[in-house]
Amino acid sequence: MNWVVMTLIAAExxxxxxxxLGLVLRYVLRLNKVGLIFLSMTPVIDLILIMTMTLDLLNGAKATVPHGIAAVYIGVSLAFGKQMIRWADERFKYYVLKVGHLPVKKTGIAYAKAYFVSWLRHVLAYLIGTGLLWLIINIVGHSEHVLALYHVIKLWTIILGIDLLISLSYFIWQKPQKG
Known part of the structure; x- marks a missing residue:
């Protein structure tokens, strides 16, 4: 396994x-401000990841799909990060602290609307991630060394289109309520 893949895994x-750690500090140890500092450090991890990948390419490395996935990861992290933290926060309170309740799963039109909002976040992630990829391509230079980054952009564009179709399908074939 190459170091780029290892760096991606380490960042995740x-x-x-x-x-x-942020949740434990915030709720278990009652260090609310310190916990919030930890929770707000997630973008720093993203920044270190993209700087590492860009420096690798600037030092002559040939771009690989993992280099491109680093930009995808950052886009997703920035677009969905707050929701992922909220998701973890709710479950931590429910399962660890035994307080609160899990959110009720949405069905029908409410699920379709929520999925569409999620797709809009996917668009934001796409704009951030592909923006980073184009920035890296322009910094490193348009050459065969960055072909993998173009492939990541093409694949992500297709995935974004498929996700839109899935999102729209929930308005037509609504998710039924279980039980």
Whole structure:
């Protein structure tokens, strides 16, 4: 496994470690401000990741799909980060602290609307991630060294289109209520 893949995996693990530490500090140890500082460190992890990948390319490395996935990861982290932290926060309170309740799963038109909002966040992630990829391509230079980054952009564009179709399908074929 090459170091780029290892860096991506480390960033993902570190993202969740920082979130869990932030929640433990905030709720278990009652260090609310310190916990919030940890929770707000997630963008710093993203910044370090993109700087590492860009420096690698500037030092002559040939771009690979993992280089592109780093930009995808950052786009998703920035667009969905607050929601992921809220999701972890709710479950931490419910399962660990035994307070509160889990959110009721949405069905029908409410689910379709929520999924569409999620798709809009996906568009934001796409704009951030592909913006970073284009920035890196322009910094490194348009050459065969960055072909993998173009492929990541093309694939993500297709995935974004498929996600839109899935989102729209929930307005037509609504998710039924269980039980």
């Amino acid at each position: 693990i570190l993202f969740w470690v920082v979130i869990v």
